[in-house]
Amino acid sequence: MKRFHIILLVLIAAAIAVIVSLVGDFSTYETFASAARHPNKEYRVIGELDKAMPQVYEPQKDPNYFSFYMKDKAGNVRKVVYLGSRPTDFERSEQIVLTGQMRDSVFLSTQILMKCPSKYKNDQVAISQMSSTDSHIAK
Secondary structure: OOHHHHHHHHHHHHHHHHHHHHHHHOOOEEOHHHHHHOOOOOEEEEEEEOOOOOOEOOOOOOOOOEEEEEEEOOOOEEEEEEOOOOOOOHHHOOEEEEEEEEEOOEEEEEEEEEEOOOOOHHHHHHHHHHHHHHHHHHO
16 A cells, blocks of 8 residues: 555544544433433433422522522432523423533533423414314304
């Protein structure tokens, strides 16, 4: 083999290694239990707000501290601490995606993404109710 071919093969192997490492680094949604196994690694946990548990946000005292409880997809409830301001319409969220890491039994979140209820959901219900009313009137 020529020197050029060997260098080319080494570059291709390096490119493949980089691509594989990047693909392996993309995180999937985890649970609190799996995030607790590796406390220094960052995870994305998906779940919903536990509205029965308290939320702490006192902007006069500390505007960059917000804590709440979230239930993950496995049903585990954990306290979440977010070092930032409380997101608008947080209670109305259907689903929450947290990025962060576990420390003891608390999930320290660096980012909060919320899936809020669709404003079109009620319109779809109203349309289907109107359609069924129209069919009753036609009979």
